[in-house]
Amino acid sequence: MRRFNEARRNPLPRALTALSAVAVLTSSAVACSSSGSEGSDTTGSAPVTLTVQQQTGQETLFGYFAKEFHKAHPNVTVKLQTISQEQKAGSNLTVLGSGNAPDVGFVPVGTSPYTALTSRGGLTDLSDVWSSGDLAKRYGSGVSGSLKVGGKPYVVAFSQAIYNVVWYNPAAFAKAGVTVPTDHRFATSKDLIDAAKKLKSAGYAPLQLGGASGYQASWMVDALLPTSASPAQLENYLASYNGKTEITAKYTDPAFTKVLSTLEKYRKSGVYQDGFLGQKYQDAEAPFLAGKAGMFLGGNFTAADFVPAKTSVKPDWLLLPPVNAGTKMTHTGYYGDALGIPVRAQHKAWAKKFLEFVMSEKAQSEGVVGTANLLPGVKDLPASAFTKLDANSRSILADIAKNGSAAGWTSVVPNALAQTFIDSKIQAMYSGRLSPSALAQQQQDELLSFRKSAS
Amino acid sequence: MSTHSVITASAPGADAGDAAKSTGVVPSRERSRSARRPGTGGRGSGRRSRATTSPLVTRLALVPALLLLAVFVLGAIVQTVRISTTDWVGFGPMHSVGLDNYRTVLKSSDTYQSLGVTLVYAAASAVATIVISSLLAAAVSHGVKGGRFYRVIWFLPGVAPAAAVSIFWTASFQPRSGAVNQVLGHLGLGNAHAWLGDASTAVWPVVFVTVWAGVGFAFLLLLGAMEQVPVSIYEAARIDGASTARQFFSMTLPMIRPVFVMTALLEFMWAFNGFTTVWAMTQGGPGTATSILPVRIYREALLNGQFGPASALAVLSAVVLIAVGLVGVRASRSKEA
Numbered sequence: 001m002r003r004f005n006e007a008r009r010n011p012l013p014r015a016l017t018a019l020s021a022v023a024v025l026t027s028s029a030v031a032c033s034s035s036g037s038e039g040s041d042t043t044g045s046a047p048v049t050l051t052v053q054q055q056t057g058q059e060t061l062f063g064y065f066a067k068e069f070h071k072a073h074p075n076v077t078v079k080l081q082t083i084s085q086e087q088k089a090g091s092n093l094t095v096l097g098s099g100n101a102p103d104v105g106f107v108p109v110g111t112s113p114y115t116a117l118t119s120r121g122g123l124t125d126l127s128d129v130w131s132s133g134d135l136a137k138r139y140g141s142g143v144s145g146s147l148k149v150g151g152k153p154y155v156v157a158f159s160q161a162i163y164n165v166v167w168y169n170p171a172a173f174a175k176a177g178v179t180v181p182t183d184h185r186f187a188t189s190k191d192l193i194d195a196a197k198k199l200k201s202a203g204y205a206p207l208q209l210g211g212a213s214g215y216q217a218s219w220m221v222d223a224l225l226p227t228s229a230s231p232a233q234l235e236n237y238l239a240s241y242n243g244k245t246e247i248t249a250k251y252t253d254p255a256f257t258k259v260l261s262t263l264e265k266y267r268k269s270g271v272y273q274d275g276f277l278g279q280k281y282q283d284a285e286a287p288f289l290a291g292k293a294g295m296f297l298g299g300n301f302t303a304a305d306f307v308p309a310k311t312s313v314k315p316d317w318l319l320l321p322p323v324n325a326g327t328k329m330t331h332t333g334y335y336g337d338a339l340g341i342p343v344r345a346q347h348k349a350w351a352k353k354f355l356e357f358v359m360s361e362k363a364q365s366e367g368v369v370g371t372a373n374l375l376p377g378v379k380d381l382p383a384s385a386f387t388k389l390d391a392n393s394r395s396i397l398a399d400i401a402k403n404g405s406a407a408g409w410t411s412v413v414p415n416a417l418a419q420t421f422i423d424s425k426i427q428a429m430y431s432g433r434l435s436p437s438a439l440a441q442q443q444q445d446e447l448l449s450f451r452k453s454a455s
Numbered sequence: 456m457s458t459h460s461v462i463t464a465s466a467p468g469a470d471a472g473d474a475a476k477s478t479g480v481v482p483s484r485e486r487s488r489s490a491r492r493p494g495t496g497g498r499g500s501g502r503r504s505r506a507t508t509s510p511l512v513t514r515l516a517l518v519p520a521l522l523l524l525a526v527f528v529l530g531a532i533v534q535t536v537r538i539s540t541t542d543w544v545g546f547g548p549m550h551s552v553g554l555d556n557y558r559t560v561l562k563s564s565d566t567y568q569s570l571g572v573t574l575v576y577a578a579a580s581a582v583a584t585i586v587i588s589s590l591l592a593a594a595v596s597h598g599v600k601g602g603r604f605y606r607v608i609w610f611l612p613g614v615a616p617a618a619a620v621s622i623f624w625t626a627s628f629q630p631r632s633g634a635v636n637q638v639l640g641h642l643g644l645g646n647a648h649a650w651l652g653d654a655s656t657a658v659w660p661v662v663f664v665t666v667w668a669g670v671g672f673a674f675l676l677l678l679g680a681m682e683q684v685p686v687s688i689y690e691a692a693r694i695d696g697a698s699t700a701r702q703f704f705s706m707t708l709p710m711i712r713p714v715f716v717m718t719a720l721l722e723f724m725w726a727f728n729g730f731t732t733v734w735a736m737t738q739g740g741p742g743t744a745t746s747i748l749p750v751r752i753y754r755e756a757l758l759n760g761q762f763g764p765a766s767a768l769a770v771l772s773a774v775v776l777i778a779v780g781l782v783g784v785r786a787s788r789s790k791e792a
């Protein structure tokens with residue numbers, strides 16, 4: 001009571017409150033006044049600094065984009081802002097939503113920044129960029145549909161990633177007496193398990209998996225699901241997160257539970273290396289590059305690590321076995337590495353020009369394929385564009401042309417329901433703390449909860 | 456008023472004790488301090504400053520600090536509480552959902568699992584840190600050979616960046632190739648232990664690294680406290696035949712109790728709020744085996760875009776921590792008074 005009376009007599013707290021309020025209001029006003037400049041003119045020659053985000057590991061590619069764009073527009077200097085793999089799926093949201101947002105942001109599809117920004121009007125409508133680049137046609141209907149929200153495109157996917165590629169060491173296979181599967185595919189689960197056993201007996205680690213990465217444990221769901229579910233079921237699994245889509249395929253159905261049971265069988269049969277749940281992607285890759293492991297689960301982007309300076313291993317690629325016998329396994333595709341323009345960007349018109357350049361045939365063939373050894377985002381590049389691509393990547397592309405590819409479940413469904421949610425659950429299953437059926441039930445419960453909160 | 460007059464009359468640089476000697480008046484607070492803590496002096500310079508500074512100037516001098524506190528501490532707390540009652544996704548407008556987020560968080564079994572892991576991790580880290588640092592500080596305080604060298608060596612891990620330390624130790628705990636397993640292998644204890652890959656053991660390497668990095672700071676705090684204990688007390692104890700262990704448990708520890716308890720409390724709170732080591736080593740896995748509350752809050756907010764439930768969890772964990780802190784502060788004061 002005494003303290004209360006003292007406070008009443010003391011004018012200081014009230015003065016401080018008033019000062020704080022003034023400070024907060026002033027800072028808010030400054031933040032508001034500095035945001036939202038349209039910057040619609042690209043005809044002048046006034047110097048412009050365009051801030052573009054790039055992710056770690058793609059510095060060469062974005063360096064090419066920056067250099068070539070500056071060459072075409074000498075008054076525009078591209079300033080690259082690097083974000084990590086982890087930031088792009090999480091904390092980058094605070095940067096993209098801030099008053100100091102970059103002109104071009106890295107916004108992977110399905111991540112929390114993408115979901116938050118598209119649902120709350122945080123990204124600029126790119127219909128004009130898509131229209132001028134004829135992107136709907138060049139992506140193909142399936143991909144272009146997955147890159148739109150409410151029928152509008154807010155991003156451009158500059159590259160296609162293929163993951164769930166089982167890289168193997170032919171020398172290790174030969175030494176361990178493992179017969180290389182035909183057509184780049186393990187025919188059955190038994191073949192994979194036998195190969196893992198033989199490799200272990202010969203002193204090699206079997207299939208290297210970065211189980212602690214936060215994404216690799218769930219990658220294999222993406223590979224196996226299309227071989228377990230019917231096309232109609234798969235389509236529903238990819239779309240049912242949207243509350244307007246009726247749920248016709250439950251996660252407790254055999255189509256999904258068989259995938260989880262298969263993964264659990266692999267773990268119990270020793271397909272993965274010892275301690276895989278304590279290793280991240282790079283930890284798992286290192287023994288493969290050093291020639292100490294027979295297989296490594298990676299993607300087409302892993303090919304960049306197979307240069308002679310990094311390894312003497314000369315790897316080739318395989319695909320995992322299907323869940324249902326007789327189903328053909330295809331490559332898993334991800335069109336999620338995408339660029340968008342935050343609504344608070346300062347130079348939106350120049351940012352759109354930049355995106356148009358990134359999606360041009362020149363940048364796609366010279367930059368994405370030729371410089372970065374990645375697969376292009378568009379499907380209309382001439383065959384001559386791929387001559388610089390490494391042999392394995394060309395082989396993967398040829399296989400996709402022949403057998404097609406499937407969109408990964410965790411690539412399409414928002415992370416909060418798919419990758420971020422299920423990855424730790426699969427880790428728990430691998431730890432023996434969750435059965436496949438219990439995991440499936442939790443996934444179904446999460447689906448209902450997600451639909452409810454989204455509505 | 457008379458006290459002020461007496462103290463301001465003393466010469467610059469002289470302390471309250473000197474002033475008292477010159478005037479024959481001893482301020483009651485200073486007297487009691489001197490009686491409780493022989494050798495510490497009971498300095499009165501703060502009182503002298505207050506006497507020469509007007510209340511208005513004192514208050515004005517506080518304004519910048521209070522403004523900073525209001526904006527960066529109070530503002531952040533208020534904003535967190537506010538977000539915890541909304542459906543905010545990290546961007547755009549906030550819509551109030553009342554206490555729904557608190558209900559969701561409190562109903563979720565994951566919350567209690569996470570709280571359990573946090574308490575185990577924080578308690579184990581704090582206990583191990585305080586025990587090891589006490590022993591090291593006691594050794595140096597009792598004049599172990601090379602004491603000056605050890606002061607530096609034991610503090611070094613605390614200077615290294617937490618992320619780098621975590622990456623180094625993560626590699627060291629890998630089966631076969633990891634240094635820890637190789638040492639165990641040479642000792643005949645097997646080299647294939649998947650410490651971080653096994654949900655039942657993953658938390659212990661993380662505790663180990665937290666302790667390894669935290670011992671140095673606790674060691675310095677405790678050593679400082681131990682060196683304040685008058686040597687004459689130990690001499691008397693030795694004359695009475697007290698062993699070194701008896702001296703440590705019956706004299707050193709009771710005499711450094713306030714610092715000891717506060718250090719333990721700080722270590723607990725730092726571990727409770729820790730993120731870097733756990734995230735860099737396990738990202739909360741395998742599964743949720745090491746998913747302490749800060750990791751869960753990070754995942755909810757930044758990976759799932761659920762800022763409301765994440766903020767509710769942050770508020771609730773702050774309440775738990777404040778309760779623990781109050782108990783600790785009370786414990787540190789109970790024998791001090």
